[in-house]
Amino acid sequence: MTAKILVSACLLGDRVRYDGADNSVSNDWLQRWKEEGRLVPVCPEVSGGLPIPRPPSEIQGGNGEDVLSQQASIVDIHGRDVTREFLVGAEQALATAQKYGCRFALLAARSPSCGNEQIYDGTFSGALIPGAGATAALLKQNGIQVFNQAQIVALAEQLKD
Template sequence: MRKVPILVSSCLAGIPCRYNGKAKTDQNIVNAVARGEAIAACAEELGDLPTPRPPAEIVGGDGYDVLQGNATVVSIDGQDLTEAFVAGAQKVAQLATSNGITEAVLQDRSPSCGCGAIYDGSHSGTLAEGDGVLAAILKQRGLQVSARRGQ
Protein backbone atom coordinates (compact mmCIF):
# COMPACT_ATOMS: atom_id res chain seq x y z
CA MET A 1 0.00 0.00 0.00
CA ARG A 2 1.36 3.40 -1.01
CA LYS A 3 1.74 5.97 1.74
CA VAL A 4 -0.25 9.20 1.35
CA PRO A 5 2.07 12.16 0.71
CA ILE A 6 2.20 15.21 2.92
CA LEU A 7 1.61 18.74 1.69
CA VAL A 8 4.54 21.15 1.96
CA SER A 9 5.11 24.82 1.22
CA SER A 10 6.82 25.17 -2.16
CA CYS A 11 9.42 27.54 -0.72
CA LEU A 12 10.51 24.84 1.75
CA ALA A 13 10.91 22.50 -1.23
CA GLY A 14 13.47 24.90 -2.71
CA ILE A 15 11.15 26.66 -5.15
CA PRO A 16 11.81 30.43 -5.26
CA CYS A 17 8.20 31.54 -4.81
CA ARG A 18 8.30 33.72 -1.67
CA TYR A 19 7.33 37.39 -1.83
CA ASN A 20 11.01 38.29 -2.30
CA GLY A 21 11.53 35.76 -5.09
CA LYS A 22 13.57 33.44 -2.89
CA ALA A 23 13.09 30.02 -1.34
CA LYS A 24 13.41 28.95 2.31
CA THR A 25 14.86 25.55 1.45
CA ASP A 26 14.65 22.68 3.91
CA GLN A 27 16.73 19.82 2.49
CA ASN A 28 14.64 17.17 4.23
CA ILE A 29 11.55 18.52 2.46
CA VAL A 30 13.36 18.74 -0.89
CA ASN A 31 14.29 15.06 -0.45
CA ALA A 32 10.73 14.09 0.54
CA VAL A 33 9.35 15.74 -2.60
CA ALA A 34 11.98 13.99 -4.74
CA ARG A 35 10.96 10.63 -3.22
CA GLY A 36 7.28 11.32 -3.89
CA GLU A 37 6.52 11.51 -0.16
CA ALA A 38 5.46 15.17 -0.33
CA ILE A 39 3.61 17.46 -2.70
CA ALA A 40 4.72 21.10 -2.84
CA ALA A 41 2.27 23.97 -3.37
CA CYS A 42 2.30 27.74 -2.97
CA ALA A 43 -1.08 29.28 -2.16
CA GLU A 44 0.08 32.78 -3.04
CA GLU A 45 1.20 31.78 -6.54
CA LEU A 46 -1.95 29.65 -6.99
CA GLY A 47 -3.88 32.80 -6.05
CA ASP A 48 -2.27 34.41 -9.13
CA LEU A 49 0.05 36.70 -7.18
CA PRO A 50 3.34 37.47 -8.94
CA THR A 51 6.79 36.52 -7.69
CA PRO A 52 8.39 38.66 -6.45
CA ARG A 53 5.62 40.72 -4.83
CA PRO A 54 5.35 43.25 -2.01
CA PRO A 55 5.24 41.60 1.43
CA ALA A 56 1.77 41.18 2.90
CA GLU A 57 0.33 40.67 6.37
CA ILE A 58 -3.08 39.92 7.83
CA VAL A 59 -4.73 43.03 9.29
CA GLY A 60 -7.44 42.63 11.90
CA GLY A 61 -6.91 39.05 13.00
CA ASP A 62 -5.59 35.82 11.54
CA GLY A 63 -6.43 33.39 8.75
CA TYR A 64 -9.67 32.27 10.40
CA ASP A 65 -10.79 35.90 10.56
CA VAL A 66 -9.90 36.35 6.88
CA LEU A 67 -11.96 33.28 5.93
CA GLN A 68 -14.92 34.68 7.93
CA GLY A 69 -14.60 38.08 6.21
CA ASN A 70 -13.52 39.85 9.41
CA ALA A 71 -9.87 40.56 8.48
CA THR A 72 -7.93 41.38 5.32
CA VAL A 73 -4.57 40.56 3.79
CA VAL A 74 -2.83 43.80 2.91
CA SER A 75 0.49 44.40 1.16
CA ILE A 76 3.03 46.80 2.60
CA ASP A 77 1.97 49.30 -0.09
CA GLY A 78 -1.68 49.12 1.01
CA GLN A 79 -3.13 46.79 -1.63
CA ASP A 80 -5.91 44.47 -0.44
CA LEU A 81 -4.85 40.96 -1.45
CA THR A 82 -7.51 39.08 0.50
CA GLU A 83 -9.27 37.62 -2.53
CA ALA A 84 -6.04 36.23 -3.99
CA PHE A 85 -4.94 34.73 -0.66
CA VAL A 86 -8.29 33.02 -0.11
CA ALA A 87 -8.50 31.76 -3.70
CA GLY A 88 -4.99 30.30 -3.52
CA ALA A 89 -5.65 28.68 -0.14
CA GLN A 90 -8.82 27.09 -1.51
CA LYS A 91 -6.88 25.68 -4.49
CA VAL A 92 -4.23 24.17 -2.21
CA ALA A 93 -6.90 22.76 0.10
CA GLN A 94 -8.57 21.12 -2.92
CA LEU A 95 -5.20 19.68 -3.97
CA ALA A 96 -4.83 18.20 -0.49
CA THR A 97 -8.34 16.74 -0.55
CA SER A 98 -7.96 15.24 -4.02
CA ASN A 99 -4.71 13.54 -2.96
CA GLY A 100 -6.04 12.25 0.37
CA ILE A 101 -3.49 14.36 2.25
CA THR A 102 -3.95 14.55 6.02
CA GLU A 103 -0.77 16.38 7.05
CA ALA A 104 0.94 19.61 6.01
CA VAL A 105 4.31 21.18 6.83
CA LEU A 106 4.21 24.89 6.05
CA GLN A 107 6.60 27.86 6.13
CA ASP A 108 6.33 29.62 9.47
CA ARG A 109 5.13 33.20 10.02
CA SER A 110 3.64 33.59 6.52
CA PRO A 111 0.21 35.20 6.03
CA SER A 112 -0.65 32.06 4.04
CA CYS A 113 1.29 29.28 5.72
CA GLY A 114 2.00 30.56 9.21
CA CYS A 115 1.00 28.10 11.91
CA GLY A 116 0.78 29.36 15.47
CA ALA A 117 2.49 32.68 14.77
CA ILE A 118 2.10 35.25 12.01
CA TYR A 119 3.10 38.89 11.63
CA ASP A 120 0.66 41.23 13.35
CA GLY A 121 -0.41 43.32 10.33
CA SER A 122 1.66 46.39 11.19
CA HIS A 123 4.53 45.51 8.82
CA SER A 124 6.89 46.18 11.74
CA GLY A 125 8.23 42.63 12.12
CA THR A 126 6.11 42.02 15.22
CA LEU A 127 4.73 38.51 15.63
CA ALA A 128 1.27 37.66 16.93
CA GLU A 129 -0.44 34.41 17.79
CA GLY A 130 -2.46 32.96 14.95
CA ASP A 131 -2.53 31.00 11.71
CA GLY A 132 -2.24 32.13 8.11
CA VAL A 133 -5.06 31.73 5.60
CA LEU A 134 -3.88 28.40 4.18
CA ALA A 135 -3.07 26.96 7.60
CA ALA A 136 -6.53 27.95 8.82
CA ILE A 137 -8.40 26.39 5.90
CA LEU A 138 -6.37 23.19 6.14
CA LYS A 139 -7.01 22.91 9.88
CA GLN A 140 -10.72 23.54 9.29
CA ARG A 141 -10.67 20.57 6.91
CA GLY A 142 -9.08 18.36 9.56
CA LEU A 143 -5.47 18.29 8.41
CA GLN A 144 -2.63 18.17 10.93
CA VAL A 145 -0.60 21.32 10.23
CA SER A 146 2.83 22.23 11.52
CA ALA A 147 5.28 25.00 10.70
CA ARG A 148 8.92 24.82 9.79
CA ARG A 149 11.47 27.50 9.13
CA GLY A 150 13.67 26.85 6.13
CA GLN A 151 17.09 28.33 5.46
Protein backbone atom coordinates in the same frame (compact mmCIF):
# COMPACT_ATOMS: atom_id res chain seq x y z
CA MET B 1 -0.50 3.46 0.44
CA THR B 2 2.22 5.95 1.36
CA ALA B 3 0.69 9.04 2.95
CA LYS B 4 1.14 12.21 0.92
CA ILE B 5 2.17 15.47 2.57
CA LEU B 6 1.15 18.90 1.29
CA VAL B 7 4.24 21.12 1.46
CA SER B 8 5.05 24.79 0.90
CA ALA B 9 6.94 24.93 -2.38
CA CYS B 10 9.40 27.47 -0.95
CA LEU B 11 10.57 24.89 1.61
CA LEU B 12 11.60 22.66 -1.29
CA GLY B 13 13.73 25.39 -2.84
CA ASP B 14 11.22 26.91 -5.25
CA ARG B 15 11.90 30.64 -5.50
CA VAL B 16 8.29 31.66 -5.00
CA ARG B 17 8.55 33.90 -1.94
CA TYR B 18 7.41 37.51 -2.11
CA ASP B 19 11.04 38.60 -2.52
CA GLY B 20 11.85 36.00 -5.17
CA ALA B 21 13.82 33.86 -2.73
CA ASP B 22 13.12 30.43 -1.21
CA ASN B 23 12.94 28.98 2.30
CA SER B 24 14.89 25.86 1.37
CA VAL B 25 15.24 23.38 4.23
CA SER B 26 17.94 20.72 4.41
CA ASN B 27 16.57 17.81 6.41
CA ASP B 28 16.96 14.04 6.18
CA TRP B 29 13.26 13.38 6.72
CA LEU B 30 12.29 15.83 4.01
CA GLN B 31 14.78 14.27 1.60
CA ARG B 32 13.42 10.80 2.38
CA TRP B 33 9.81 11.87 1.85
CA LYS B 34 10.81 13.50 -1.42
CA GLU B 35 12.46 10.29 -2.63
CA GLU B 36 9.38 8.32 -1.58
CA GLY B 37 7.20 10.59 -3.73
CA ARG B 38 5.16 11.74 -0.76
CA LEU B 39 5.47 15.51 -1.23
CA VAL B 40 2.78 17.58 -2.92
CA PRO B 41 4.12 21.16 -3.34
CA VAL B 42 1.87 24.20 -3.36
CA CYS B 43 2.36 27.97 -3.19
CA PRO B 44 -1.01 29.50 -2.33
CA GLU B 45 0.03 33.07 -3.07
CA VAL B 46 1.25 32.28 -6.58
CA SER B 47 -1.66 29.95 -7.36
CA GLY B 48 -3.97 32.69 -6.10
CA GLY B 49 -2.67 34.94 -8.86
CA LEU B 50 0.06 37.01 -7.21
CA PRO B 51 3.36 37.56 -9.06
CA ILE B 52 6.97 36.81 -8.10
CA PRO B 53 8.32 39.05 -6.72
CA ARG B 54 5.43 40.82 -5.00
CA PRO B 55 5.13 43.30 -2.15
CA PRO B 56 5.05 41.67 1.30
CA SER B 57 1.57 41.25 2.77
CA GLU B 58 0.22 40.84 6.28
CA ILE B 59 -3.14 40.05 7.85
CA GLN B 60 -4.75 43.09 9.44
CA GLY B 61 -7.47 42.92 12.07
CA GLY B 62 -7.04 39.32 13.12
CA ASN B 63 -5.63 36.00 11.94
CA GLY B 64 -6.25 33.54 9.13
CA GLU B 65 -9.47 32.24 10.68
CA ASP B 66 -10.75 35.79 10.80
CA VAL B 67 -9.85 36.24 7.14
CA LEU B 68 -11.85 33.11 6.27
CA SER B 69 -14.87 34.50 8.13
CA GLN B 70 -14.43 37.93 6.53
CA GLN B 71 -13.58 39.54 9.87
CA ALA B 72 -10.04 40.49 8.79
CA SER B 73 -8.29 41.36 5.55
CA ILE B 74 -4.87 40.92 3.98
CA VAL B 75 -3.09 43.95 2.58
CA ASP B 76 0.28 44.47 1.01
CA ILE B 77 2.80 46.99 2.26
CA HIS B 78 1.45 49.57 -0.20
CA GLY B 79 -2.08 49.20 1.19
CA ARG B 80 -3.53 47.13 -1.66
CA ASP B 81 -6.13 44.64 -0.47
CA VAL B 82 -5.05 41.15 -1.60
CA THR B 83 -7.53 39.16 0.48
CA ARG B 84 -9.22 37.68 -2.58
CA GLU B 85 -5.97 36.36 -4.03
CA PHE B 86 -5.03 34.79 -0.69
CA LEU B 87 -8.45 33.14 -0.38
CA VAL B 88 -8.29 31.75 -3.92
CA GLY B 89 -4.86 30.33 -3.11
CA ALA B 90 -6.11 28.82 0.14
CA GLU B 91 -9.03 27.13 -1.63
CA GLN B 92 -6.71 25.76 -4.29
CA ALA B 93 -4.31 24.41 -1.66
CA LEU B 94 -7.21 22.68 0.09
CA ALA B 95 -8.45 21.23 -3.20
CA THR B 96 -4.95 19.90 -3.93
CA ALA B 97 -4.66 18.40 -0.44
CA GLN B 98 -8.02 16.69 -0.86
CA LYS B 99 -7.17 15.46 -4.35
CA TYR B 100 -4.08 13.68 -3.00
CA GLY B 101 -5.65 12.61 0.28
CA CYS B 102 -3.19 14.60 2.39
CA ARG B 103 -3.89 14.40 6.13
CA PHE B 104 -0.73 16.35 6.93
CA ALA B 105 0.83 19.57 5.68
CA LEU B 106 4.33 20.97 6.17
CA LEU B 107 4.10 24.72 5.67
CA ALA B 108 6.47 27.67 6.03
CA ALA B 109 6.29 29.35 9.43
CA ARG B 110 4.95 32.88 9.95
CA SER B 111 3.61 33.42 6.41
CA PRO B 112 0.21 35.14 6.09
CA SER B 113 -0.74 32.13 3.96
CA CYS B 114 1.25 29.23 5.35
CA GLY B 115 2.10 30.10 8.98
CA ASN B 116 0.63 27.52 11.34
CA GLU B 117 1.15 29.05 14.79
CA GLN B 118 2.36 32.62 14.41
CA ILE B 119 1.84 35.42 11.91
CA TYR B 120 3.00 39.02 11.66
CA ASP B 121 0.67 41.48 13.32
CA GLY B 122 -0.25 43.62 10.32
CA THR B 123 1.98 46.58 11.13
CA PHE B 124 4.94 45.49 8.94
CA SER B 125 7.17 45.99 11.98
CA GLY B 126 8.29 42.37 12.39
CA ALA B 127 6.06 41.85 15.43
CA LEU B 128 4.44 38.41 15.71
CA ILE B 129 1.08 37.36 17.14
CA PRO B 130 -0.43 33.91 17.71
CA GLY B 131 -2.53 32.55 14.88
CA ALA B 132 -2.37 30.84 11.51
CA GLY B 133 -2.24 32.20 7.99
CA ALA B 134 -5.23 31.91 5.66
CA THR B 135 -4.22 28.65 3.97
CA ALA B 136 -3.08 26.97 7.18
CA ALA B 137 -6.34 27.98 8.88
CA LEU B 138 -8.45 26.57 6.05
CA LEU B 139 -6.52 23.30 6.04
CA LYS B 140 -6.92 22.98 9.82
CA GLN B 141 -10.65 23.64 9.55
CA ASN B 142 -10.81 20.71 7.14
CA GLY B 143 -9.04 18.26 9.43
CA ILE B 144 -5.51 18.52 8.03
CA GLN B 145 -2.73 18.72 10.63
CA VAL B 146 -0.32 21.53 9.82
CA PHE B 147 3.35 21.53 10.85
CA ASN B 148 6.10 24.05 10.13
CA GLN B 149 9.74 23.53 9.22
CA ALA B 150 10.80 23.52 12.88
CA GLN B 151 8.36 20.67 13.56
CA ILE B 152 9.53 18.08 11.01
CA VAL B 153 10.42 15.54 13.73
CA ALA B 154 6.93 15.85 15.19
CA LEU B 155 5.46 15.29 11.72
CA ALA B 156 7.66 12.21 11.27
CA GLU B 157 6.30 10.86 14.56
CA GLN B 158 2.74 11.30 13.31
CA LEU B 159 3.53 9.51 10.07
CA LYS B 160 4.65 6.42 11.99
CA ASP B 161 1.09 5.83 13.26
